[in-house]
Amino acid sequence: MHPAPPDDHSLLAEELVAVRGELVRADGKSAALLALAGAGFVLATTAQPRNALAAWLLGGALVTAACAILQLLFVVRPRLENGGFCLHAADAPLPEHDPDAWRHRELSVLSRIALDKFRLLQTAVNLLACALVLVLCARLADLL
Template identity: 45%
Template sequence: MTTVSDTTVETNLDTALAAVGSEIARTDGKSSLLLAFTGAVLAGLASVADKHLPPATQVFGAAGVLALAAASVLLLLVVRPRLRGGGRESFPAWAVMSEADIREVLHGDLRAARIRVLSRIAVRKFRRLQRAVDLILAALALLLLAVIGALF
């Protein structure tokens, strides 16, 4: 059985904490890009809303718009700040603590607890991002069907 040195554990904790923070930043960046995309598509679709279109095009188009709207909601939830929960190892808790309480809490090593909290946040963000991408792909398929219906 091999033992891990304290230095290795310290390095691993620092690396893991930085990695989780990076993953959260990635989800926020991807979500912002996808929000801009869905917003542009919805704005473009609004320009044809008053046009007389075949019934099939209207049905597929409306379903596509609803899917894009649902994706937008999920993306907004990804970038929405989370200010509750997390325990004493998270900054929302520190905002309501006295300076003495903060010093007491920070006296110990909180990295493992922070990694746990931030990992849960990252997983939740990635799941919502994944669902939003699935909805965007479904919306694009529905909008393609709407276009095909308008051509025939």
């Protein structure tokens, strides 16, 4: 005997929990990378390259890292939409609505936010990888 398929109400509730979990994951990853990238940025700015090639490579790494840090800041930046706690904070009356329609809308909004955050996070990780390669090349160029 097979279990009954979930109804739309419970499926929506599960999906809302899942997308909220993804938002927490994105923010946590971004916060950790932001701290790491910030520390690396500070260390890189104190480096004293010994030749022009190393200086150029280190400069490129700093610009790339700054772009990555900016992406990470966009991930952790609060997004104040016209729903959820923002609606309640304005003490606005709740419109008469179907709870499932509200859940669909909330799921759609939160899913878009999560997707945006993960795309920014992906770009930041790619930029940080490039910055790391440039820093390594700058250190090697210093040995020349």
